[in-house]
Amino acid sequence: MIKKHTLDNGIRIVMEKIDYVRSASIGIWVNVGSNNENEETNGLSHFIEHMLFKGTKNRKANEIAEEIDSIGGQLNAFTSKECTCFYVKVLDENIKEAVDILSDMFFNPLFSQEEIDKEISVVIEEIKMYEDSPEDLVHDKLSEIIFNDSPMAYNILGTEKNLRTFTKEKVKRFMNENYSPSNTVISIAGNFDEEEFISRIEEKFKDWVNKAAENVHIESNYQRKVVGINKDLEQVHMCIGNKTFGRHDNNYHSLLVLNNLFGGTMSSRIFQEVREKKGLVYSIYSSVTNYSDTGIFSIYAGMGYEQAEDTLRTILKEMSNIKKGNITEEEFLRAKQQIKGNYILSLESTSSRMSAIGRRELLYNEILYPDEIIEAINKVEMKDVLNVAKDLFKTEDLSVTFTGNLSKYPELEDKINKVLGEKYES
Incomplete structure (x- = not known):
């Protein structure tokens, strides 16, 4: 059975208990992707996804990886046109540690300019990798045509020109303006105690103050090409x-x-x-x-x-x-x-x-x-x-x-x- 619980600040928790497994998968979902960007900010949703792995006030980047590895877990993230998701899969006995690591990454990223500059180079290489894939290239170009004149046409990775303008202030401003409890969902599926999980999420996320998250819809102007x-x-x-x-x-x-x-x-x-x-x-x-x-x-x-x-x-x-x-x-x-x-x-x-x-x-x-x-x-x-x-x-x-x-x-x-x-x- 799937259950839903909403925190006082608006974060929605959805849970599916599966008794016969020995693992649990947890995801933090934010309704922010390239569709929320403009020409100046294109690429920031995906870039923030990368930067949350680059160290927090409590953990260095390598310590995040080592802690997940030490409990046999799998940590990853992705960005789409409509959302960003940070997720982890762990043994059911390690849910507490997983929530602690995810919430630390989510609320305490360092966003150091040194790491930002390094990650800009990494994402530029990611862009080049996709451009070197003819299959990806023609799909991306088709998407640009279909969603012409709307943010849905933006490449999720952004452009090299945009990436080179990213600073700590720009990254933090975009995250603060777009990330909000009202557009965040935390989901879990696997073997876990529902009340205990809600309590852990409440402990880590209750102080996040809600605010209205702007989500402007711009209709695309499709013309065949x-x-x-x-x-x-x-x-x-x-x-x-x-x-x-x-x-x-x-x-x-x-x-x-x-x-x-x-x-x-x-x-x-x-x-x-x-x-x-x-x-x-x-x-x-x-x-x-x-x-x-x-x-x-x-x-x-x-x-x-x-x-x-x-x-x-x-x-x-x-x-x-x-x-x-x-x-x-x-x-x-x-x-x-x-x-x-x-x-x-x-x-x-x-x-x-x-x-x-x-x-x-x-x-x-x-x-x-x-x-x-x-x-x-x-x-x-x-x-x-x-x-x-x-x-x-x-x-x-x-x-x-x-x-x-x-x-x-x-x-x-x-x-x-x-x-x-x-x-x-x-």
Whole structure:
């Protein structure tokens, strides 16, 4: 059973007790990500996530790592467009130590300018690493296009130019202005005593004074584009996508089923048609990235330059086939079953259960039980999937990002536009 408790200052605690395990996963979730940034502050949410590991008033950076290692724990964090999470997984006998370390990192970071300068270099290398990954590069560029003119378009890591302006004062100001009890959730899943855990959180977090956290929503101005990035590569890496809806939309689970049968698995349409039957690619898949009130549906493929045109054309033909209703009952049921299976298997991990209840409480202020999610998937009908496909698979709305050796193959963009302009509905 999942329980919720709210501290007097507004921090929400969500708990799922799992008696048969010997571990517990704990997360501190803050509703702050790149969506809360502007051109000047872009990258600060992610940078703060890094800096909280760089020492506190009570522990040096190496002491944080050593204390976690000494109890056999795992400590990590991540930043997304909508939230930042600091989390730890420990044996059930070490929950007290885990809460102590997490709260110390959260409330007592040093933010020394020396460490800030070093971490700026680290994050710049992280940016370069992603830029050297063609797959990441085309996905990031697609996200920029989809979320044009809104903070959702910002790269979570920021830019090298911005990073070089970060100072202790700037970092502290952003954290003080955006971190608040009202936009913080603490989640735990595993074997623990509920009253004891609440008491520990109360002890560490009760003095944090609540304040209104500004969360401005700016609607994106999506206009389809075809964008190429010149890189000296042996292959073309391509991303095709469209803007879609958020997790709270009534069609969310229908979209998951559509994605699964279209390109989410090895038995999916595009994997079978493009790779298995035609041998045009090695890697191809579709994916859904959903946020609170918006999202992206995308297809990625990596192929030789000579195969790019045929690959895109085959993908668009499969979109057309699905819009026409060419989905078999067998593949429809298989897609639903796999989504349910993947979800149920994920419940075997305390980390994923902590993440599920923490994220949902933070972003949607609700608790959903596994049976409710399974029921929602079961309720999806064929006509629901077809309706989503008809709206999502409009060729005139699709953007394409690609990278490769455009100096050697300058005609690639014209070929892509030519394929996009062809008719697939007859």
